[in-house]
Amino acid sequence: MASANFLxxxxxxxxxxxxxxxxxxxxxxxxxxxxxxxxxxxxxxxNQNMCPxxxxxxxxxxxxxxxxxxxxxxxxxxxxxQKASSSSSEQQESRPGEVPxxxxxxxxxxxxxxxxxxxxxxxxxxLEPHLTASCLxxxxxxxxxxxLEDRMCLKHDKPLELFCRTDQTCVCMLCTVLxxxxxxxxxxxQECEGKKVELQKTEAETQEMIQKRRLKIQEVQHNxxxxxxxADREKAExxxxxxxxxxxxxx
Numbered sequence: 150m151a152s153a154n155f156l157x158x159x160x161x162x163x164x165x166x167x168x169x170x171x172x173x174x175x176x177x178x179x180x181x182x183x184x185x186x187x188x189x190x191x192x193x194x195x196n197q198n199m200c201p202x203x204x205x206x207x208x209x210x211x212x213x214x215x216x217x218x219x220x221x222x223x224x225x226x227x228x229x230x231q232k233a234s235s236s237s238s239e240q241q242e243s244r245p246g247e248v249p250x251x252x253x254x255x256x257x258x259x260x261x262x263x264x265x266x267x268x269x270x271x272x273x274x275x276l277e278p279h280l281t282a283s284c285l286x287x288x289x290x291x292x293x294x295x296x297l298e299d300r301m302c303l304k305h306d307k308p309l310e311l312f313c314r315t316d317q318t319c320v321c322m323l324c325t326v327l328x329x330x331x332x333x334x335x336x337x338x339q340e341c342e343g344k345k346v347e348l349q350k351t352e353a354e355t356q357e358m359i360q361k362r363r364l365k366i367q368e369v370q371h372n373x374x375x376x377x378x379x380a381d382r383e384k385a386e387x388x389x390x391x392x393x394x395x396x397x398x399x400x
Contacts, residue, residue, distance in 0.1 A: 160282035162225045165202055166191060168267075168284060170229075171222045175212040179205045185212060248293035250275055260293035265308040268297040304328075312340035 164171050166187035173185040179200045183191075189212070192198050198209040241259040249257035250272035260270035264279060266288040271279065279285045289308060294300065300309050307321035315332035325334050 160278075160284055162222055163278065163282055163284060165284055170226060171219075173214050174218050174222055176215045176218070177212070178207050178210055179203055182215065182218060185214060188212065248295050262290040263293045263297055265289040265291060265297070265300065265310075268301070270294075270297070310337050311335065312337045314340070 162170055164174075164182070164184045164187050166183055169184075171182065171184055174182045175185045175188060176182050177188065177200050179202075181200055181202045183201070188201075191201055192209065197206065199206045242256055244259070248260040248263070248270050250260045251269045252275040253272060258272035258274070261273050261276050262279070263270040270293045276290075279288055279290060289310075301307065302309055302321035302324060305321050305323040307323055309319040309321055311320050311322065311325060311334050312318070313320045313324070313329045313332050313334050315334075316329065319337060320329050320334065325332070
């Protein structure tokens, strides 16, 4: 998304550390911008004053908020919020059974995609940075699902995007080269499609079996009804014969 007020692309308003819109942007001596807290935390953690982007090392400077760039970021936030507000009315509110957007505040809109890197589901508006910002385009998106944490490998913190047929379990890419080396591993989507076909076949066979049993029951019920009718007829005939014999004896 580009703005008419300034010639900067959307990804230039995103901090490369937190991948979010800048908060109190500061500029390092090498000319790159970061959130003030992000760059300070980075330096405190690594015990080295190095630019996270170009890896240039320098003496720790006093970082002051870049007032000009901060104003541009504020304009960007405002235009983004206005666009989100205008487009939210055109999007569907999430209904029971549908995955809601994790970013929406107030009314939750229907999620369009889920990100396996951020572990967050996004509506159309909040998904846009993942489609336009270069630092977010590398993230893996999938159809919206709930409980994204359950789709991550607990051991390697990677998406469970593969299926090990040998052990009948979902695995991540690192699992295939460590714990499941030489196992029969296929893409999870392929396995799901195969299972879906098997389930459809099983369901068709089950329905056929149910139909056969239903017909068998109807046949048994019909035979029982015929037997009852035959028994009633024989009973009536017996009574009629007995009555005739009784009348003959009395005469």
